[in-house]
Structures are given as C-alpha cells and as structure tokens.
Amino acid sequence: MSTVPRTRTRPPGGASTVKALNCPNCGGTIALRAAGRTVSLLCEHCGSTLDATQPDLRVIVEANQALHRPLIPLGSRGELDGVTWEVTGYLERTDGEEPWSEYLLFNPYEGYAFLVDDGDRFSLGRLLDRVPGWDNNALSVDGRAFEPTWPTYEARVTFVVGEFYWRVKVGERVQVTDYAAPNLMLSAEENGAERSWTQSKLLDRGIAEAAFGIPARQASWGSTPRADEPSPYRRRLREALVIAALAAAVLLFLGITAPSNQLVLTRQVDVPFDEKSHNVVIGPVDLPSTRQSVHVRARAVTLNNSWLDLDYSLVERRTQQSYAGYATAERYSGRDSDGSWSEGDNDPGVRFSSIPRGTYDLVIDGAAHRWVDPKAAPASFTPIFGSASLPAQDTVPVTLEVRRGGGTGGLLFLFLMLIAAWPAVLWLKHAHHEARRRGWAQSDDEDDDE
C-alpha cells in the first residue's frame, strides 16, 4: 500500500486562466481551470479524455466506465499550509492490494500539489525540483533523512476525472519506491522514461477535511501506524524528560543538603551464651528534632559459628512510649572440599522511622546461641593436622552504636524511581509505536522471503 502521489513530470510554467468549454463528446459544460498548463482534461459529465492542448478539445479516449464523484468535488477550494488550492483533478490508484486516491490541486502562484487520501489520513505532496541527497547511508532532503520502507511496487491508475498537466489515463502504470521520515514520505516514481521525486507531508487529522468541508474522520485506535506517521508520544516524552530532569535535580539537591546522621551513643555489652534472654538498658538517647530516624547498629566481631538475637525497645523516659525493633548477628565458618568458607552478618543494623523528640533508653534483650555442625567430628576427636577448635566463649561482646538522622538514600532512590515511572511508560509506548511503524518494511521483507 502506498500513500504518495505517483509519477508525473514537472508541470510547465506560465500564466493560467479559467475557461468554460463544451465537451465535444457529450456537450456538457466543463471548466478548464488551469488553462495554459493543463494537457489532459477528463470530462466530469461523460468521462471522456480530452486533449486540452487543442482549441477544439479533441477527444482522446471516450468514456468506458461509469463515472463516480470524488469525495471532494472538482472545483472545490481549500487552504492548506497557508495556500489556497483548487481541486482540478482526481484519480484513483492501486498497488494491487490497497487502493488510494489523489486529488490534483492547483494554485496560480504555487503550481500543483497532490492531496493523497489513503482512506484514513490525508497527506499533501509536492514534486521535488531536485534529486535527494545521500548522507550517512540515507536519502536526505533539506537535512531530513529518509529511511527505506517496503520494496518497490507497481501503482496503476484505476479511475480518473478532471484536468491534469500530463496525459493520464486509466491503466497508467509506474514503479514506486517509498522512503519515510516522521511526518514525511519521499517517493520515487519511474515509468521507464523518467524518474520523478515527490515529498508528501502527513496532515494532522481533520485539517484537509476542514479545508475542503468534508466530514472529519475519527482515528482508528490500535491500527498499525503508517510508515510516515510520527509517534504521538514523542513530544510528550520530550516534555516529560525535561520535567523529570528538573524534578530529579531538585530531589538530589534536597538529598545532598539533608543533614547527615549523628552519633548519639556507643556502648559495649556482653551477652552470655545459653541464657534465655539477657536484658541490658543503655541511655540516655537524646533526640532533639521534632521527628527523626534512629539507627541502631550492633557489632559482634568475635562471633563465630553462633548467632545473636537482639530485640530492641526504644523507650521514652517521660511517656514510656516504646518503639520496637530487632536484629540478628550471626557468623559461621568452616572448611570443605572447596576450601574455607564463611558467611553471616555480624554487624547488623536496624532503623527506626520517624521517632518523636525526647530522651530515650534503649532496652536490649539479647540471646546468644551456638551452632553445632551436625557433620562435624565428635568433641573427643583431635585432628592430626591443623589446630583444634578454639576454646568456647562464655559471652559475646557487642558494641552498640546509636545514630539519629540520615538514612534518606533509600527514600531518595524510591522517589527518583517514582519520578522516572511516567517517562519510562511514554518511552515504552514511543518505542512500541516506532517498532510497529518500522514493522512495515520488516513484514514486507518477510512476505518476500515466503
């Protein structure tokens, strides 16, 4: 399928006037709107092809098919791109699968243009007066790069009425190769004798309909986009990226300038093994801000093949308001056929969120446990090589560190992700549109392979 006008040579220059003439075949009155430029005139009453270069309008081909009226009547005037155009001719074409129609537009100062209607969208085509350039392996016109679309196809005229500056007739065939850029289509038309280039611009929906007073067409959602159809998400994506960049910059500034955490208290406590729970109270923990986060870190560097359950309660001295938290410090090591191994975090931290101002005590319930390797040798076994296990500890020394404030990194990351969500959605939609738009060429290639 194609949406671009087909081959015609560049029209001659010169003045033009409107003349009223009679069809020599049917006698009907016909208007010669571009006198002096028109070569071929199709009677809108009987469909006969007349030679407009002859004063007596000699009949070239008599009508041999039923006439039908184009959607935009001949002689209609409309303004497109700031130019008032008059419809002088109408033809229908097909590539064997999809039909489309073209209106020949005329303006005494601008010359000719083509209004191409694929049944869904209109585009306005102008003949190029120069050959497109070749930059970076792509055709280019005025700096715009055009990428190939589908393979070259044959376009055939199936109906024609009105006046034209070339001798058009039903059955006329040309070979067409299309190239696309967002909003633009570049078409090369060859008929054996010559090649012409046409650049057509996709018109926004409703523009051509409003210009020529025909009913507006509704967009058909979900249909495959045309090869020259620009992504409707491109502009919104660009705007969203600018907004997201500004918002991210503000967030980063707030994150960088936020006060860092401050050490409030450090204590070392010993947690005995094999005791159900060992209770320790440390304090005071002074929290001067209205609300702040509190981070408690327990460092048990001597822990080995054992674990430590730590339950915290941050208790406000005056109100006895309590905030609970917990952590587990553990460390295990050993040796197997692959060598030495170790695992476990003996330096766990816990963060309390949004703790109100006050003086607090940190109540710690600690319980230390030994891990017994079920595959280990019995206690009476003494290895021949290497040292025996270290003497068992009675207690685990734990260094507790309490800090207030800080900890906004995760929050900052979360908000940056939230801000990036909408641009990401738009980018996915844009990429999907572009993939489907470019899919024209891919699907045609696949058809050829089959």
Added chain:
Amino acid sequence: MSRSSIFYALICLGLIALYASAARNGYSPFAQGGARPFFFYGSRGPTHK
C-alpha cells in the same frame, strides 16, 4: 505543553514536597522497626552447602 505534561509536572511537585516532608520527619519506608515475628525465633545456621 500538553495537558498530560502539566499533570505530570504537578505530580512531580507533589513528590518533591512529599520527599522533603518525609526526609524532614525522618520517615523511611525501608525502616525495619517493629517486634520480631514469632517465627524468627528458633534455630539458625549457615546456608552453606
């Protein structure tokens, strides 16, 4: 600027205000505060195979 972009800009302003408020109040969605669940008690050990 499209209507959706204006709406998105307003949402961004809201998110910035929310972040500033959360950071000021020391709020963190990743805070681990709370009592230890009962199933967190019990025997532990390495996951090493």
